[in-house]
Amino acid sequence: MGKRSRISGIYARLRSEGVRGTLSGLYWRAFPPQLECYAQFESFFRSGHGLEIGGPSAIFKRRGLFPIYPVASRIDNCNFSGETLWQGILSEGETFVFDTGKAPGRQYLVEASNLQGIGDSSYDYVLSSHCIEHLANPLKGLAEWVRVLKQNGLVIIVLPHKDGTFDHRRPVTSLEHLIEDYESDTDEGDMTHLGEILRLHDLSRDPGAGDFQAFEKRSRHNVVNRCLHHHVFDTRLAAGVVSHTGLQLLAVELFRPYHIVVVAKKLAQSQLPNNQEFLGVGVPPCWSSPFASDQRRRRRSWHRRRFVP
Numbered sequence: 001m002g003k004r005s006r007i008s009g010i011y012a013r014l015r016s017e018g019v020r021g022t023l024s025g026l027y028w029r030a031f032p033p034q035l036e037c038y039a040q041f042e043s044f045f046r047s048g049h050g051l052e053i054g055g056p057s058a059i060f061k062r063r064g065l066f067p068i069y070p071v072a073s074r075i076d077n078c079n080f081s082g083e084t085l086w087q088g089i090l091s092e093g094e095t096f097v098f099d100t101g102k103a104p105g106r107q108y109l110v111e112a113s114n115l116q117g118i119g120d121s122s123y124d125y126v127l128s129s130h131c132i133e134h135l136a137n138p139l140k141g142l143a144e145w146v147r148v149l150k151q152n153g154l155v156i157i158v159l160p161h162k163d164g165t166f167d168h169r170r171p172v173t174s175l176e177h178l179i180e181d182y183e184s185d186t187d188e189g190d191m192t193h194l195g196e197i198l199r200l201h202d203l204s205r206d207p208g209a210g211d212f213q214a215f216e217k218r219s220r221h222n223v224v225n226r227c228l229h230h231h232v233f234d235t236r237l238a239a240g241v242v243s244h245t246g247l248q249l250l251a252v253e254l255f256r257p258y259h260i261v262v263v264a265k266k267l268a269q270s271q272l273p274n275n276q277e278f279l280g281v282g283v284p285p286c287w288s289s290p291f292a293s294d295q296r297r298r299r300r301s302w303h304r305r306r307f308v309p
Contacts, residue, residue, distance in 0.1 A: 002062065003136075007036070008231055010145070016278055023109070027095040034035070034044045034065060034067070034183075035065055035066050035251070035261060036253060037250070037253065037263060038067070040251075041154065041263065042071055043127065044125065045071050045072045045074060045108070046071050047124075048072075048073065048122060048123075048220070049074050049075075049076075049123055050068070050072055050074070050075040050076070050121075050123060050124060050125045050126070051075070051118070051123040051125075051126050051127070051129070051145075051148060052075055052096075052098070052115070052126075052127040053078050053097075053128040053141075053145065054070075054077075054086075054118045054128060054130070054133050055079075055128075055129060055131075056077070056098050056132035057127070057129035057130070057158070060127060065255060065259060065261060066156060066158070066281050067238070068097045068127065068156075069139070070099060072098065073102075074102075074103070074105055075096070075098045075105045075109070076096060076108065076123075077096035077107050077113060078108045078110050078112060079107070079108075079224075080109070080188075080226060081109065083193060084225075085225055086183070090107060090109065091107065091156065092106075092109050092202075093106065093107060094106055095107045095145070111188065112131060112132075112135055112144070113141040113144055113188075114144065115144045116178050119148070120147055120148065121149065121151065122148045123148055123153060124149075124153070124279030125149070125151055125154040126145045126148065126154075126155070128145070128154065128156070129155050129158040130159060130160060130250070132157060132159050132160060132230075132241075133181075133230065133231060133233060134228065134230065135230065136160065136181065136186050136187060136188050136189075136230050137181045137182060137185070137188075137190075138178055138181075138188070138230075138231060138241060138242065138243065139179065142155075142241065142245045143245060144243070144245070145244075146247065149266045150266070151266055151267070152265060152267075153264075153265070154240070154250075154264070154265055154266075155263070155264045155266070156261070156262070156263050157238075157262045157264075158178070158260070158261050158262075159233050159238055159259075159260050159262075160233065160234060160258045160260070161233065161235065161238075161254065161258045161294075162234055162258075162293065163258065163291040163292055164237055164257040164259075165205060165229075165258045166201050166202040166204075166205040166206040166229075167200075167201070167229055167232045168202060168205075169200040169201075169202055170197070170201075171232065172194060172232050172233065172237055173231040173232050174237075175235070175237060177231075180286070188223055188226070189223045191222070192229070193228070193230055194219060194220070194222075194228075197214055197217075197219060198212075203215060209227075210281060234261065234291070234294055234297065235252065235260055235285075235289055236285070236286060236294070236297065238260045238262055238278065239250070239278045239279055239285070239287075240279060242262050243279060246267070247264035247265060247266060247267070247268075248267050248274060249262065249263075249264050249273065249275045249278040250263045250264055250265055251263040252278055252286075252287040253287070254287065254289050254290060254291065255290075256290055258275060
């Protein structure tokens with residue numbers, strides 16, 4: 001990244017988050033935290049068999065927010081293609097290196113929303129870091145991840161909060177829109193949001209995309225490279241999407257500069273989730289947020305509840 005791009009990125013973050021938010025983001029980059037709930041689930045990863053969608057991911061490494069790789073017994077992996085911008089050339093088979101001190105897991109080359117060749121209830125846990133926003137149909141993807149998960153298995157999803165990314169100018173996607181995409185069986189060739197993306201994407205926060213002409217060219221070839229963020233998330237939408245899939249939310253934790261971490265459990269078919277405390281139904285949500293748009297949305301919601309008869 002050139003000096004001019006770095007300066008532009010700093011100015012953009014200052015405009016969006018202010019001095020305090022910018023300094024906090026820089027601090028967390030230098031001294032990465034760890035999830036409060038990690039210790040609660042560590043033994044589960046030691047004995048279980050996991051599947052990661054996308055990756056490998058820095059967040060799951062030894063110094064990451066959720067250091068699963070160092071303790072995991074085995075993790076397999078899915079990627080959409082034999083060649084990606086993030087991982088280069090990939091090949092199917094026992095080739096997924098999640099930790100250099102452990103035997104590789106199996107690499108699958110399949111769509112995140114169509115895990116063909118993987119049987120029902122095959123895995124103890126499913127991981128995904130900064131993948132679901134790249135799916136044109138997130139609810140379809142989540143349904144597949146739940147399908148391959150055993151009963152009482154865990155889903156760990158990390159996704160970007162709009163405030164800290166190049167999406168900060170875009171509106172948050174509604175859950176209703178995601179439900180429409182699911183019911184319409186929207187596929188990965190969908191370009192519904194391209195106009196909005198080209199108009200509102202903050203290139204100063206995405207130096208790898210190049211200038212506008214290069215970004216537009218890359219974006220129009222998204223079915224090949226999968227770089228677009230189809231949908232835009234805040235914390236309430238992230239929790240709502242996972243809850244809508246029928247999972248029981250166990251933890252929602254938020255970290256600058258842009259991470260939303262959701263941990264949820266697959267229930268028995270006869271059980272229904274009870275996620276009111278995470279969704280803010282009747283009471284404030286149990287999570288607290290460092291992101292300004294979450295705080296504004298929460299204040300507006302409670303203002304209406306207090307003063308609208």
